[in-house]
Every structure is written in C-alpha cells, then in structure tokens.
Amino acid sequence: RAARLFQVSLDEIHRRTDRMFAGLMVVQWLAGIVAALWISPRTWIGATSHIHWHVWAAIFLGGTISGFPIFLACKQPGTSLTRHVIAIGQMLTSVLLIHLTGGRIETHFHIFGSLAFLAFYRDWRVLATATVVVAADHLARGFLWPQSVFGVLTVSPWRWIEHSCWVVFEDIFLCISMRQGLRDLLNVANRRARLETVNEEIET
Numbered sequence: 001r002a003a004r005l006f007q008v009s010l011d012e013i014h015r016r017t018d019r020m021f022a023g024l025m026v027v028q029w030l031a032g033i034v035a036a037l038w039i040s041p042r043t044w045i046g047a048t049s050h051i052h053w054h055v056w057a058a059i060f061l062g063g064t065i066s067g068f069p070i071f072l073a074c075k076q077p078g079t080s081l082t083r084h085v086i087a088i089g090q091m092l093t094s095v096l097l098i099h100l101t102g103g104r105i106e107t108h109f110h111i112f113g114s115l116a117f118l119a120f121y122r123d124w125r126v127l128a129t130a131t132v133v134v135a136a137d138h139l140a141r142g143f144l145w146p147q148s149v150f151g152v153l154t155v156s157p158w159r160w161i162e163h164s165c166w167v168v169f170e171d172i173f174l175c176i177s178m179r180q181g182l183r184d185l186l187n188v189a190n191r192r193a194r195l196e197t198v199n200e201e202i203e204t
Contacts, residue, residue, distance in 0.1 A: 001193040001196065001197070002186070002189045002190045002192075002193035003189075005189040005192055005193055006185060006186050006189035009185055009188070009189060010122065010182075010185065011078050013120070013121070013122060013185075014077070014078045014079075014083065014121060014123075015077040015078040017083075017120045017121050018072075018073040018077040018078060018082055018083070018086065019073060019077065020117075020120070021069065021073055021086045021090065021117070022069075022070045022073035022074060024090075024117070025066040025069055025070050025086075025089065025090070025093065026066065026070065028062075028066065028093050028097070029058075029062045029063060029065075029066045029093075031097075032058040032062045032093070032096060032097055032100060033055070033058045033059055033062065035058065035097065035100050035101060036052070036054040036055045036057070036058035036059075036100050037055060037058075039054070039100065039101065039102070054100055057096070057099075057100070058096070058100060061096060062093070062096055065089050065092045065093055065096060066089060066093065068085060068089065069082075069085050069086045069088075069089035069090075072085050072086070073086065083121055083123060083126050084125070084126060084129045086118075086126075087118055087126045087127075087129045087130040087133070088129060088130070088133055090114045090117070090118065090130065091111070091114065091130045091133040091134050091137070092133065092137075093110075093114075094107075094108075094110045094111045094114055094134070095133075095134075095137045095141075095149075097110055098110070098148070098149055099148045099149070102147070102148070103146075103147060103148055103149050103150050108163070111134055111167065112166075112167075112170055114130070115127060115130060115131075115167065115170055115171065115174060116170075116174065118130055119174040119177065119178055122178045122181050122182050122185075123178070124175050124178060127171050127174060127175065128171075131164070131167050131168060131171055134163075134164065134167055135160065135164040135167070137149070138159075138160035138163050138164060139160045142157070142159060142160040143157065
C-alpha cells in the first residue's frame, strides 16, 4: 500500500512538472524572439536591409524545439518519454538563447536554472539526459563555431570540459536534494499507509 501511495504521489509530481514546463517553454520561445529582435533585428548588405536570420531562427527553430515537448506535456503527461523530451528541449532552448546572445557568459546561467527546474521531477536520469545534451553541444560548437557558444573566435579545445564539469557539479548537489525529497515522500506514504491500516482495523 505504501509503495502504491508513493508511486501515485510521484506520478502527480511528474504531471505537475510537465504542465509547468509546457508554460515555461512558451514563455522562453517568446523571450527568444524578443531577444533576437532586440539584439540583431536586421542585417545590412550595402544599401539594402533584410531581417536577420537570428530572428527566423528564434521563430521557427525555437518553435520546433518547444513544440514537441509542449505537445507531449499536454497529451502524455507523467510519462518517462515526456520527461526526457522536455529535458532535451529545455537544454536546446538554452543552446539557442546562448547563440542568439552571441555566447554571452550571462546566458549560460540559463543552463543551471534549467537543471534546477528539471530537478523538480526527482529523477536523476532526466538530469543525465540534459547533461549529455549540453556537453555534446559545447563539444561540437566549441570546435565548429566557438563564437556562438563562448563568445570568442578561438578557444582551448578543452574548454567544453570545464563547462561540462560545472554542470556535473550542480548535478551532484541536485541529486542529493532529489534523493532527500524522495525519502521524505516515501516516509509520508508509509505514515499514510499505516494510518489507513489502523482505520481499517478500527472499522473492522
């Protein structure tokens, strides 16, 4: 009985967090468009001007990144697939925002904030998925296009490891916190199960 109560409570946490991320991703998508319009709305070639491709990336790429996680959060809330797709989408949103701002170090804090939000799931595997996405992005763009992720034209080939280590550093503390949260949730389930057993015995 305690195990069932624990699972029900955990499923409700997953569903509630899915709904939170659905709203958050809409806000982030709109924020990315605003950032693109504010930083570099147009590009000039001689006397002619065109809408900067960053704006189109924020609209269409940002919408693609956010669209599928939002769809799953609405149609299949609480599933493991939804959690991992949201983790991937959230990290790719961070990647896009970092690119749109020219690799500013301040925007990298969006990654750490996203990890803290993903910890609401109380599932270490979600954090692992997010960490792999961030590390892979920093590795690939660090070699191919370092300015878009680090804000400089040339960087050390090992800089992506430094950034990944900071992400893992936060993951460790978040996992400790999640473990304590799961332990508390299980204790509540055990107390509730014992109370229900006592009530049933009294009624009998």
